[in-house]
Amino acid sequence: METKKTSLYQLHQDCNAKFVEFAGYQMPIQYSEGILEEHKFTRNHSGIFDVSHMGQLFIFGGDELIKDLEKIFPLDLKNLKINHSKYSFLMDKGAGIQDDLIITKINEGFLIILNAACKVNDFKILKGLLNEKYKMVLDENRSLIAIQGPKSSQILNEFVDGVKNLNFMSGNWFMFENQKVYITRSGYTGEDGFEISIPNEFAYKLTRELINRGSKLVGLGARDTLRLEAGLCLYGNDLDKDKTPVEANLKWAISKERITKGDFIGSDIIIKQLNNGVTKIRVGIKPEGKVIAREKTKIFNQLDIHIGEITSGTFGPSVNGPVAMGYVENKFSKKNTKVFLEVRGKKYPASVCSLPFYKKSYVKGAV
Template identity: 65%
Template sequence: MENKKTALYSLHKKNGAKFVPFAGYEMPIQYTDGIISEHKFTREKAGIFDVSHMGQLFIKGTNKLEDDLEKIFPTDLKNILINQSKYSFLMNENGGIHDDLIITKLKNGFNIVLNAACKNTDFDLLKELLNNKYEMDLKDNFSLIAIQGPEAVKILEKITNGVSNLKFMSGNNFNYSGDNIYITRSGYTGEDGFEISIKNELAEEFVEKLIKQGGKLIGLGARDTLRLEAGLCLYGHDMDINKSPVEANLKWAISKNRINSGGFIGYEKIKLQIEKGVKKLRVGIQPEGKIIAREKTAIFSEDNKNIGEITSGTFGPSVKAPVAMGYIDNSFAKINTKIFLEVRGKKHPANITNLPFYKKNYVKGVNK
């Protein structure tokens, strides 16, 4: 089957993109500048990412839909405001993660941003869980563009006036040359930034304007190093159907009142794990030397017991050192615990560390 192309494909090509197949799409892994310079440009200025391969699921409905979605997701959807976004999970009964996602409450429904590789199965599963009661649209006719970095707000403000008023993890409708676009202040890089949902026909010209204002297209390669430095999980690697949000060290994303009230899929398992603890836990791992420990690298204790596995690892261009995360036996999960990583047959020392590796005191938006 041929891979799909996003509406920005020719613009990527024009900008010297190197393409890779990703979740059924031809996506730019990098442009002519290369991953490290793209990474740094995002941290210092503003990177533009085509994330149109991700699912933008709109479910139409009001109060009844809120009730039904709360039977699925561990998130307080009733008390969040319209245009507020929440990080959440689609789980199975065992607390295993089908997908991690962002839900935004709208006036007439909910918008859910899904991982590209999961979006079609998520759609089918949600349709079934909602008993086919609601109008659901996986909006293929919309592109999703992220702009991330300290200059993102300044650049985007020039094109869509008013975005600087958005608070982190909230969105709104904006007018763009007579059309409506929806923008949220969010992202996947550890930087301040925005995600813009825009009609396919307008996407290319919109991105060209962002470039003209000082943004630069950034590929999936740098997106991965940026998110890893920011301590953010990549679905299918740092989390999957065999791991729960508690094991993934993401219990902060489960609303407190939902843990008390229950009634969502996986509730019993999650409650048990929160009360009794978990056997394995996702942690940040900092190798002591320069060795890069990649996915599937075995983790050992000082007395040579196999205690876990790396799920993501690379060189962090901003921290200028190797960075990794992985799952480890809970008794070794304490910060500064010394561990060993087996790379090419040799064991290399590393330490459990706090996430994120890279932290910025970015503006969380302003109230006006």
């Protein structure tokens, strides 16, 4: 199968991107300055991320659609305000996570942002679950550009007036070059920022505007170090079908109101796990030394018994040391529990820690 290119492919090339194949797309892993600089620039200034490989699924409908989606997602969608977003997941009957996503209520229905590697399958699953009752568009004609970091609001607001007034996890339609663009105040780096859904033909122009105003392109490499420092999950690593939202320590994203009724896919298991606890759970892991423990690294307790596995691990540029997360047996999940990580045949000390590694600076209200 031929790999796909996003509408910014030429721009990435012009900016000396190194490409990597990701979920069937040629995506920039880094540019000439490298992952460390790109990471720090995002934390201190403003980074642009081409995330056009992610799925933008529009589902059109009214009250009936809300009811039908509540049978799928553990969210209180009927009380969600127009233009507000929630983090959620698509689960199977056993509450296994098939994808994690952001769902936003819009006037015409819902916009759901899906992981690139899952989007086609998600579309099929949702179409089946909704019995083809609603118009659904997995929109390939729109790009998705994220701008993240403390200067992002000022930069974007210079030419898209009003975006600075958006609250975190909410969005709206704005105009750019006479085009309707949907902008949400959100992101996946632990920084304040925006995600811009824009017709493909205008993605280049918008990105150029951002660059001209001081923002810089940042690749998937830094996106990974940023999200891990922020304690955010990567589907395929930290989340998959063998893990439930309760095990993934994401129960905060499940609506309390919906749990009492329990009428969504996977609710039996979720309620059971919330009442009885889980055997494994996702935690932050901080290695004591400099050794990096990557995915699939085995975790041992002080008696040298295998108690879990790392699911994501790298060097955290803002933490200036190794960071990781993984799943351990629940009884070893308490903060500061001493553990050992087996890297290249040797065991290195580490401890269970709370997430994030890097403190968020999301804007809660209007500035």
